[in-house]
Amino acid sequence: METVDFEVKQLLKAYHKGLISDELFEAQVTELAKGGQNGHPQYTYNGQPVGSEREMIMQVLDEFRCRENFAAEYLNRWIDVSDQECARGGLRVVQQREAYHARILEDRLRELGGIPQCSVSAERREQDLAFYASTEKTDAEKLLTVASRITDPAQTLKYITSVIDQIQEDQQSKELLRSLVQDEMSSIMWLKEACALLNPAK
Amino acid sequence: MATVDFETRQLLKAYRKGLITDELFEAQMRELQTGTGKYTVNGKSHASEKEMIVALLDEYRCAENFASEYLGSWNEVSNEECVKGGLRVIQRREAYHAKLLEDRLRELGGIPQCNVSSEQRSKEMGVYASKDKTDAQKLQYVADQITDLPKALSFITDVIDQIQDDQQTKELLRSLVQDEESSAKWLMEACQLMNGAKAAA
Numbered sequence: 001m002e003t004v005d006f007e008v009k010q011l012l013k014a015y016h017k018g019l020i021s022d023e024l025f026e027a028q029v030t031e032l033a034k035g036g037q038n039g040h041p042q043y044t045y046n047g048q049p050v051g052s053e054r055e056m057i058m059q060v061l062d063e064f065r066c067r068e069n070f071a072a073e074y075l076n077r078w079i080d081v082s083d084q085e086c087a088r089g090g091l092r093v094v095q096q097r098e099a100y101h102a103r104i105l106e107d108r109l110r111e112l113g114g115i116p117q118c119s120v121s122a123e124r125r126e127q128d129l130a131f132y133a134s135t136e137k138t139d140a141e142k143l144l145t146v147a148s149r150i151t152d153p154a155q156t157l158k159y160i161t162s163v164i165d166q167i168q169e170d171q172q173s174k175e176l177l178r179s180l181v182q183d184e185m186s187s188i189m190w191l192k193e194a195c196a197l198l199n200p201a202k
Numbered sequence: 203m204a205t206v207d208f209e210t211r212q213l214l215k216a217y218r219k220g221l222i223t224d225e226l227f228e229a230q231m232r233e234l235q236t237g238t239g240k241y242t243v244n245g246k247s248h249a250s251e252k253e254m255i256v257a258l259l260d261e262y263r264c265a266e267n268f269a270s271e272y273l274g275s276w277n278e279v280s281n282e283e284c285v286k287g288g289l290r291v292i293q294r295r296e297a298y299h300a301k302l303l304e305d306r307l308r309e310l311g312g313i314p315q316c317n318v319s320s321e322q323r324s325k326e327m328g329v330y331a332s333k334d335k336t337d338a339q340k341l342q343y344v345a346d347q348i349t350d351l352p353k354a355l356s357f358i359t360d361v362i363d364q365i366q367d368d369q370q371t372k373e374l375l376r377s378l379v380q381d382e383e384s385s386a387k388w389l390m391e392a393c394q395l396m397n398g399a400k401a402a403a
Contacts (some may be wrong), residue, residue, distance in 0.1 A: 084369075085368075085369040085370040085373075086369040086370065086372070086373045087373070088370050088373075089369065089370040089371060089372065089373030089374035089375075089376075089377070090373045090374070090376070090377050092302060092370075092374055093302065093374055093377035093378060093381075094377070096298045096301070096302055097295075097298070097381075099298070100294045100295070100297070100298045103294070104290060104291065104294050170283075171282075171283040171284040171287065172283040172284065172286050172287040172290075173287060174284070174287060175283075175284045175285070175286075175287030175288045176287035176288070176290055176291055177287075178287075178288075179287070179288050179291035179292070179384070179388055180291060182384045182387070182388070183291075183295075183381070183384060186377070186380045186381065186384060189380070190377055190380065194373075
């Protein structure tokens with residue numbers, strides 16, 4: 001089966017040789033991106049074409065796992081220095097959610113033959129851990145920063161939901177991801193509510 | 203600490219002297235009659251908020267631990283890939299709930315005491331671990347038990363409503379209830395998917 005990369009290269013070759021018009025080239029590329037070629041579904045992850053459903057799933061499992069693992073780590077640091085009992089109660093639940101997500105995603109990734117590869121950059125780790133572990137910043141300030149990053153939860157979770165929408169074969173991964181998205185929505189809802197409670201005037 | 207009798211006498215004194223309004227007196231008396239300072243879990247009275255919380259944490263921990271166990275058994279024999287995906291998530295949710303509840307229980311000075319009776323254990327495991335029952339039948343069995351979800355969760359939400367001091371536990375429980383609602387939603391949807399219109403009725 002031709003890969004998307006191969007097909008793109010063939011199209012470019014034809015286009016460079018002037019064998020196809022600008023319009024036809026554009027239409028063909030659009031068709032590839034939409035996944036309509038030969039009736040075979042094409043898959044994309046984070047806007048990039050991928051060769052198969054399985055490859056796409058493994059990519060999202062690895063990236064999602066990586067993010068959740070790191071979130072479990074920095075939320076723990078935040079809990080250690082939290083200055084509000086009510087925030088601590090909710091944070092403990094969100095932290096545990098992230099930790100079990102990371103485990104279940106890694107389990108599924110390995111079942112599909114993948115291995116964890118994604119890691120958080122040293123720069124990002126240093127920056128985020130310093131922020132969440134800070135005793136100088138209040139819970140209210142931290143919540144405000146987090147809430148400002150997730151003004152559009154659907155957009156934040158799109159890298160997962162767009163994969164869910166494309167899955168046709170692997171129903172177990174599809175349902176697993178769908179249920180984890182539900183958890184993410186619960187966590188976002190709690191963070192926003194806690195933010196509003198601790199920052200009433202903002 | 204003031205007794206209910208003493209508080210009633212004080213209220214009456216204030217009321218008779220015209221120091222408080224009819225409305226305030228009535229509200230205060232109603233609060234006393236319904237048991238201010240008395241806390242209940244599943245209809246059982248507790249002397250303090252902390253005692254009530256410890257009792258709930260233990261009971262809830264026990265239920266979640268068992269749920270995690272039977273859901274694991276169900277997952278092992280599940281024959282539907284889409285059901286397996288959701289079950290794995292719910293099973294892990296229940297497991298982390300049990301762990302978190304036990305941690306909080308111990309922080310408050312309690313120790314795990316509640317156990318599932320051998321009768322209930324064998325009944326539930328008989329259903330969930332069965333290879334003779336389909337996923338659709340098991341989902342229907344669960345759905346029948348949570349047709350009134352707020353009622354099913356009232357043993358937790360009633361306690362949340364009574365907590366005034368321990369804000370950490372209150373928020374922790376509130377967030378776990380959110381998880382329970384997610385799990386129930388998935389179970390009902392999966393039941394409907396696997397059983398069609400019958401389950402929706």
